[in-house]
Amino acid sequence: MKAKFNALIRFRFLFSVSRKFASSPFNSSPLETLIAKPRLCWTTAAATATTTTTTTTTTTVLQLNETLEEKVVLEGIQDHPKNSKDVFRRWGCSETDISRIFLRRPSLRNTDLTILQSKLNILSELGLASSDLAKIINCRPRFLSCRINQSFHERLEYLQALFGSREMLLKAIIRNPSLLTYDFHHRIKPVVAIYDGVGxxxxxxxxxxxxRPTLIPRTSLNDEKMDYIRRTGISKDSKMYKYVVTLIAISRLATIREKLANFEKYGISEDEILGLFGRSPLVLTLSIDKVQRNMTFILGTMKLPASVVLDHPFLLFFNLEAVLKPRGLLMGKIQDMGLVSQIKGPTMLRALRMNEKRFVKAFIKCHPEDVASELMEYYTNAKDVKRLAESSKKNLHKGFPF
Incomplete structure (x- = not known):
């Protein structure tokens, strides 16, 4: 009974499969099946090949793009400066200039490269050369540490209008780099206005x-200084007026009083001294020590009156050891030898103003050879006498001479 039941189940299964197979849309003749199968296989192969080609092309393009991007990144990294030395080198500084810059301002080795580059770009806009920058840093070590980019374009426009041309402005900046660092609104413009106001x-x-590069930071005019300018007796139309005004404006009142008192010790009145300043403003720049030493020699050795400097202020400017003393002693020697009866007055003053070659020819070589040799030896020895401790002085000043 069990075997018959199993046989019945198998027969029903075969019958259902045959019906499903017959009703299937894929049921066709053997020939059609043989033809259809290769067509299906070829389509699948073509699709696979196309997909593989597309994938390969896409992969190649992506790899090419990645290679180009890596190359651009590498070039960007290589083009980016590594340190401040590299920034200076690319800006045009030589190795010598860079060494001088770092010697005067070692902190520039560790400065921010972006800020440094922006400041150098500003200097390039001005037309500043690398050699000029080295000179500026040598005299103003903190120059690149200042905010030269603050109000730069407004400052540049104003200064260029003031100096008249870019070339003259560049010359002024090289002479005084602080023009780019002074407070523009509270220092530069007010000082220019002060000088406009006094003519x-x-x-x-x-x-x-x-x-006078210190003109801007040191200018100040008050009633006392204006009174000194008025008492010089100089008019605004005089060519000396600008010298008198600027020298008094940048000088401290205490210094002016001390220099006036120094001249008064030799019997010269204050009005006469101020009149001397009006005729020869640079007398105000002479130190008290130099005036004292020259006046002592003029009065004590040359036996001239103190008032002689009012008419001949050049006597105060001569170097005592190199010109004034040797020539004064030589003329005294000539008189003692009886070669000339007397040398005084205009002749002495004219001899002091001669250049070296003309003086030797007029007062030494005009005599016989033996006398000329003796005078030349005396004159040379007089010039070799230096001021006490002069040779031991050490010049420790660095930077601009002012």
Whole structure:
């Protein structure tokens, strides 16, 4: 009974499969099946090949893009400066210039490269050369540490209008780099306005700014200084007016009083001294020590009156050891030898103003050979006498001479 039941189940299964197979849409003749199968296989192979080709091409393009991107990144890394030395080198500084810069300002080795590059770009806009930068850093070590980019374009426009041209402005900046660091609104513009107010035109102010770089930070005018300017007796139309005004403006009142008192010791009145300042403003720049030493020699050795310097202020400017003393002693020697009866007055003053070659020819070589040799030896020995402890002085000053 069990065997018959199993046989019945198998028969029903075969019958159902045959019906499903017959009703299937895939049921076709053997020939059609043989033809259809290769077609299906070829389509699948073509699709696979196309997909593989597309994938390969995409992979190649991606690899190429990645290679180009890596190359650009590498070039960018290589183009980026590594340190401040590299920044200076790319800006145009030689190895010598870079060494001088780092010697005067070692902290520039560790400065921020972006800020340093921006400041160098500003200097390039001005037309500043690398050799000029080395000179500026040598005299102003903190120059690149200052905020030169603050109000730069406004400052540049104003200064260029003041100096008249970019070339003159560049010359002034090289002479005084602090023009780029002074407070623009509270220092530069007010000082220019002060000189405009007292009658110094901008045309006259330019040579003063070039010759006196401390003009801007040290200028101050009050009633007492204005009174000194008035008492010099100089008019605003005089060529000396700008010198008188600027020298008094940058000088401290205590210094002016001390120099006036120094001249008064030799019997010269204050009005006469101020009149001397009006005729020869640079007398105000002489130190008290130099005036004392020259006046002592003029009065004591040369036996001239103190008032002689009012008419001949050049006597105060001569170097005592190199010009004034040797020539004064030589003329005294000539008189003692009886070669000339007397040398005084205009002849002495004219001899002091001669250049070296002309003086030797007029007062030494004009005599017989033996006398000329003796005078030349005496004159040379007199010039070799130096001031006490002069040779032991050490010049420790670095930077601008002012």
């Amino acid at each position: 110094v035109s901008r045309k006259d102010l330019i040579p003063m700014l070039l010759s």
